[in-house]
Amino acid sequence: MGPVDPLALTVAVEAGAVTEAVHEHCKPYGLTWPVDFASKGSSTVGGNIATNAGGVRVIRYGLTRNWVLGLTVVLMDGTILRMNGSLEKNNTGIDLRQVFIGSEGILGVITETVLKLTTLPRDREVFLFGLSDLGSVFELFEAARKSGMVVNAFECFSQDCLEQVLALRNLSAPFASPCAQYVLLEVERAEGSTVQERLEHWLTGLMESGLVKDAVLAQSEKEAANLWAMREGISESLAHLGLLHKHDISLPIHRLKEFIEVWTRDIDLNYPGLKPYIFGHIGDGNLHVNLMKPESMSVPEFKALCKKADEGMFAWIRKFEGSVSAEHGIGMLKRHLLAYSRSEDEIRLMRQMKQVFDPKGLLNPGKVLPE
Template sequence: MTVHRLSPEILSAMESAVGQSGVAISGSDMAKYLGDWSGDHRGGALAVLKPASVAEVQAVVRLCGALGLGIIPQGGNTGLVAGAIDIEARGAVVISLERLNRIRLVDADNFVLQADAGCVLQAVKDASEAHDCLFPLALGAQGSCQIGGNAASNAGGVNVLRYGMARDLILGLEVVLPDGELWDGFCGLRKDNRGYDLKQLFIGSEGTLGIITGVELKLFPRPARIETAYLGLASFEAAVALFRQARRATADLISAFEIIGSECIDLARLVDADLASPVEAPVHVLMELSASAAVDLRALLVDFLAGAMESGLVAEALLADSDGHAKAFWAIREGLVEGQAKRGYHVRTDLSVRISDIPALVDQARHFVALEHPGWLPQAYGHAGDGNIHFNVLPPEGLTVVEARNRGADITAGLYRIANSLGGSISAEHGIGRSRHRAFWAGLAPAHRRLVTALKQALDPDGLMNPGCLLPPTETVP
């Protein structure tokens, strides 16, 4: 049976599964669950269900399966690729994990934390710090994104070069499968070589194979020292060369290495009009070192930067002399993202190439925009230490939204071609969702398509888990 509207009987069954307070069906009650942070995507839903326990998640999944209802798992809804929004309004049900928000365990002796999927990332980080530990995943949205969504999207962020993606930080998962059965993949082990590593199927699957309800995470000793520098350089080539030298000269203690084209600074001023740029240079670098032991990071960083300035690789350098000073540096990096959102619609990409290819990516992308889309304004910044560049492009003032979006689609396709020509990826950390699924699918080799399709059919034969996400709609898949 397939449902396209809510009858009183179905609504009653939903309320029996999650309680009356766990069901939202009115437009106003559902509004915040039907749009993403960027404002680029809006969707629809028959209902929003908010289970408060793992058993309730199982009950909802079984009910939706019996009714033939598509299921859209949703965390903090901070994604940027419409992965948790039914933008085609096919009549699915959103299942929000926000009420599953308990820290289950912090084991500081074994450096392990277990949490419900709906725990906000910042709450996970705070619980870790309360036990003198560090959970290093760090995102601009960490005050609202949820750890289950971080796992489902394989989130990245600013600390990937030191600690890896979300995939590298997860020891185990608890997942409600499409038939409602619960798979408990918690074990707390660093080394476990018993056959297939099933948790990897669900990390990065964007809710298309099951609903993550619990996450078991690796913790690390909390850093005792952090040193932050804000640098001015002449080019992206110089920034890549600096990173290469810094890894060796600082004993690989770099925890962040962010690169910002100077054109982005005005965007940060849309958030803080009084913001002063620490340096005047074509390329800015925000570099952070951290260590948990009694390492003299300050001396290490000063010695390295002195040599880099003497050689001409670095033109300007400022070292943070307090936590507040360091936060002011980071406010520039965080503010430019918010400033783009304030500017309105813009082309947003999330490209990944080999670190050595970053200069070529930026140069080719800038040339492409200038030649074929004059008047559009490129913005290049990102996590240079792991090859992830967000090359975004702002439309000219006065362009209608419809025209901007039409032109933007052409620009996006051109930028994807450049990344692919360099052997890169169209998605470094944001995922595929619904906004990129056709480009993703078109770029897969036949063998890759067969494997992806086989996994989907094996775990979700009815195609009810997050339909239209990651894979194109079933009827368009060759």
């Protein structure tokens, strides 16, 4: 890794640098590269850029794309493209750098990059709210956005999801009585007692208005980590429970509630054996939707039912102008779904670009583009 530039807020690194190592490298300067998720200890900057990775604080910082200034890419004919250096502004025609970010390695091999940095976030305040229905989740989201606080994360999960985490990790329930929905809200800690008072006033107002059934504000970093564990443990606890059919989708935020309602109604009515679990980054319009195999059902029967249920779900996603993959990409498994989110014209142009950069189709064959 190159030296951190504390004036320009940049660092040049090779594509193989591990994400967490970049964080550690920048920390002594009070800076960070704000691409952050559970696999940061093993993922590489090149992989993050190739997948335009998201993470838990997209609502605050946006996607990886926002944090890449320069990119060096080697093409299949040996051409080395050095794009944009460390320029923040460069309005000189088509920004080729953006074509490679998120292209899942099908156009060229990223070898080096200049990353844009930001100051390390201040300490955090972490709330957990219990709510009686889905509508309240979205009202709370609006209230959080209007509150003037800097929102780092707004995550939502159902009682069904929470129950699995509590059981697997042997944790106590956060509130005396269960709630239909939970929201984990992380905001940046504001300085000064007046601001702190405003935060407490905001919380009291929410409780008094009846919008939230119950709430807790972490009083220490340990408590904050414990609240986060309830959200971060969901994937692992569901995987532990049985065979899961899962998707990582996104929708315009104003369609999320309607989507969740129509999808769960469809599953309840037409696939009564399958249990839906929904959680996700509500603040980014990103849902993790899951169906669990009942113990008594055979794997082939489960897969056939999920395939059928997916057709209905993807039709809704297309209708609501959502995406079949919010952050995990298309890879090989979702190629057949691309047309639900991208038009024929877009797919045709993607094919033409592949032809320009990799005419022999040698880079990541079989990925992204439908057969």
